[in-house]
Amino acid sequence: MTTEELKTYLPEFTDPRLLETLLEKGQVMNLEPGKVLMEPGKFVKMVPIVLEGSIKVMRMDEDGKELFLYYLDAGETCALSLTCCSAARPSEIKAVVEEPTTIIAIPVSLHEQLTDEFKQWKDFVSETYQSRFHEMLVALDAVAFKRMDERLMRYIVTKMKQHKTNELNTTHQEIANELGTSREVISRLLKQLEKKKWIELGRNVIYIRDDFEELISK
């Protein structure tokens, strides 16, 4: 990959020396759906910056129950990998690839150095912390203040926007896992949405009708 190419992925980095350094020391990787980038307890050895595609970030509790937190989109990185690695602490979250994704993996040691040397990197890190904090608060709001029906609707819209489709290929069980509830609850709530003509259900698929998104955005 050339610095010019990298620049198109990360337009906020215009400093040629920063781009060169990233390319030289970082490693561009193509990841397939299903790839687990980070798991609770494992040590983080690199900071992944998403160039194309996205990475799903989840929290897990002791008994393996999951909770969807947010997506890392193109141009974003994981605040937790920034903090975990600089303190040499194990990961507190799980990161999974859901669609074909390209990242550039920055070694932990380089991150420290970049922070000292490049204002654009420092701003990038600051921006990352800010947006991840915000996403965490959104996730917290959902579990603290919203009922499951609303959480499910938001979840569907999030996935829709994320994958730029009105057709989700997933199972009720998987949704239940990501929302930290049981399959039956999700099945029943989805049925309700279908009755309201907002979605249509098939095996392994949920079609989202056009009126649904309008309804949510209000």
Next chain:
Amino acid sequence: MTTEELKTYLPEFTDPRLLETLLEKGQVMNLEPGKVLMEPGKFVKMVPIVLEGSIKVMRMDEDGKELFLYYLDAGETCALSLTCCSAARPSEIKAVVEEPTTIIAIPVSLHEQLTDEFKQWKDFVSETYQSRFHEMLVALDAVAFKRMDERLMRYIVTKMKQHKTNELNTTHQEIANELGTSREVISRLLKQLEKKKWIELGRNVIYIRDDFEELISK
């Protein structure tokens, strides 16, 4: 206040120039319990570093419902004020003083400058992000994965340790607010804890028996 004094509060800052700059540009303030330092929607104009005492940080939803997040203790600062102010965004949280507290308020503009100039400040900011992120995850775990009885017990222990006492002066209503539930729920759960001989209830007071903390720490 002298730089020597400031150093005793913030032992990780040994650089005399950093300490001088903080004292010169920052403002030491004594805050009384009840003082609201930050509110959702208001703009943040300074970064408060706690020197003595503590600050309670809470999330609020649209209808004013609250949720306790964590305490900022001596030597700590608010990650959200760091992010909010550098982006000139309104606060997403509420910060309240619960015990007599001394802070040093650093102007937003200075923070940027300090980051460039002092490695110790940079590390401090990084450490802050890290610990606040961790606290957020702990708060998230509670609402996502724990039942109210366990959340209440953890809440009591947290307050106990925070105020270094085995006697909490608070009302059931206040606890309910901070845990995002209703007063009746808390009253009933407290009664259960009393029946188990872990606490004793009075008007405006909860005495925590010695066996309780042992029980929790396991």
Next chain:
DNA sequence: TTCCTAATGTGATAAAAATCACATAAGACC
């Protein structure tokens, strides 16, 4: 002391979620 207010106690009921227990269906594979 008496009165008043805020705090607490508690039954009854409703609502939301979780769990159990199957029935049914859809699609893969032979």
Next chain:
DNA sequence: GGTCTTATGTGATTTTTATCACATTAGGAA
């Protein structure tokens, strides 16, 4: 087509939490 696995549908029940409706009480103020 038949068989099998996995996904979905759904009733019944339980658990947890929320809400409503009061009774009771503690402690401050007059």
